Amino acid sequence: MKSPNDSPDQDRISELLKLKRCERPDPGFWQRFDHDLQRRLIQQAVIRPTVGERLWLVYRGLVHAAPVTACAMIITGLFIGPAFQTVRQDGPTPAHVAVEGLSETDPAAVSGLEAGDQIALAAPEPVAVTSEPAPGAELGFDSDSREIPARLEMRAVYRGNFTFVSETLDNLASSVPASAVINY
Amino acid sequence: MVESAASTSAADIVIAEEDSDLACVERVQAGDVAAFDQLVRRYRERLYSVMYNMVGNREDAADLTQDAFIRAFRSIRRFRRNASFYTWLYRIALNRATSHLRRHRARQFFSLDNFDEEAAPASELLGRLVARHKTDRATLLRELQEKLNEAIHKLSVKHRTAVILHEIDGRSHAEIARITGTTEGTVRSRLHYAKQQLQVSLQGFLD
Numbered sequence: 001m002k003s004p005n006d007s008p009d010q011d012r013i014s015e016l017l018k019l020k021r022c023e024r025p026d027p028g029f030w031q032r033f034d035h036d037l038q039r040r041l042i043q044q045a046v047i048r049p050t051v052g053e054r055l056w057l058v059y060r061g062l063v064h065a066a067p068v069t070a071c072a073m074i075i076t077g078l079f080i081g082p083a084f085q086t087v088r089q090d091g092p093t094p095a096h097v098a099v100e101g102l103s104e105t106d107p108a109a110v111s112g113l114e115a116g117d118q119i120a121l122a123a124p125e126p127v128a129v130t131s132e133p134a135p136g137a138e139l140g141f142d143s144d145s146r147e148i149p150a151r152l153e154m155r156a157v158y159r160g161n162f163t164f165v166s167e168t169l170d171n172l173a174s175s176v177p178a179s180a181v182i183n184y
Numbered sequence: 185m186v187e188s189a190a191s192t193s194a195a196d197i198v199i200a201e202e203d204s205d206l207a208c209v210e211r212v213q214a215g216d217v218a219a220f221d222q223l224v225r226r227y228r229e230r231l232y233s234v235m236y237n238m239v240g241n242r243e244d245a246a247d248l249t250q251d252a253f254i255r256a257f258r259s260i261r262r263f264r265r266n267a268s269f270y271t272w273l274y275r276i277a278l279n280r281a282t283s284h285l286r287r288h289r290a291r292q293f294f295s296l297d298n299f300d301e302e303a304a305p306a307s308e309l310l311g312r313l314v315a316r317h318k319t320d321r322a323t324l325l326r327e328l329q330e331k332l333n334e335a336i337h338k339l340s341v342k343h344r345t346a347v348i349l350h351e352i353d354g355r356s357h358a359e360i361a362r363i364t365g366t367t368e369g370t371v372r373s374r375l376h377y378a379k380q381q382l383q384v385s386l387q388g389f390l391d
Contacts, residue, residue, distance in 0.1 A: 016309070030229075
């Protein structure tokens, strides 16, 4: 192992370094080493699946989970959905002022309300869906009657919080100039 | 003539060992896991020694050696005959040791193996050092062990690798070049520089 370029000093270093070959671990070391290595090898073999195996496991999990998920969604739709709707319809508490038979075409009923009035409908009326666009579907204001035809749609959306709708309608009616038509 | 005959027989032994390694590898690749045990028994001591001298700590060295065997086992299907098994195994182990040293640069502590005094050769140099330090041989060897470890760990990882593989593990320049992926000239140059550095570090102890 001696190199021709080595000086006598470097030979001395080589000689000393060879002494490190005489270092030995304690007597029980190799037994522990073999035991640990075997344990780790087994662990690796058992725990670590290959990438392909991992992908297969994910795919298999998805395939098994799909019917369960579908069933869960159906059950939710059949039982929990209507119950939720019932709660929402029953939600608004009876108001201090009940406006019986509120009509979509009765501007007086709406224009007579003051801001902050609490209104509850006895029975929310369904929104009529026709081929003709509903009056005011474009959220426009009629300059003469100051009618707010958008109220039906808004009422349909905000069934649960009619107070907010009435306030909004009232504010709009009082603040918009008579000639203004707003198109969205 | 005698030297030539000796080197020929050493080369024959190396070839025989490599053939035997390849036979074991083929058995493992064919599913005979027990054949891997033979490879572990053949290389565990030398590989542990390399790791121990690289990190200077027996617990980490044992861990890294096991890690190298586990990685070799896991990827043995990808092993091709264009390299010998030990070159491949040493490369795996040295890569692990290098990343370990990079990660734990700030935290390095030594835990040394026992020094087998009986195995240490009686040399003229040791006799002179015992006389100069006015101590007994056992004490001198223990002190020398610590000084050598300190000096080796002052070297860069590349220089340390060259010194350990050549001077302690007894690998040839060509073998080290194959393991480290460099040329023989680079290995010689690294060895020369590393020994100069070691000489500077051990100057106080040797003079």
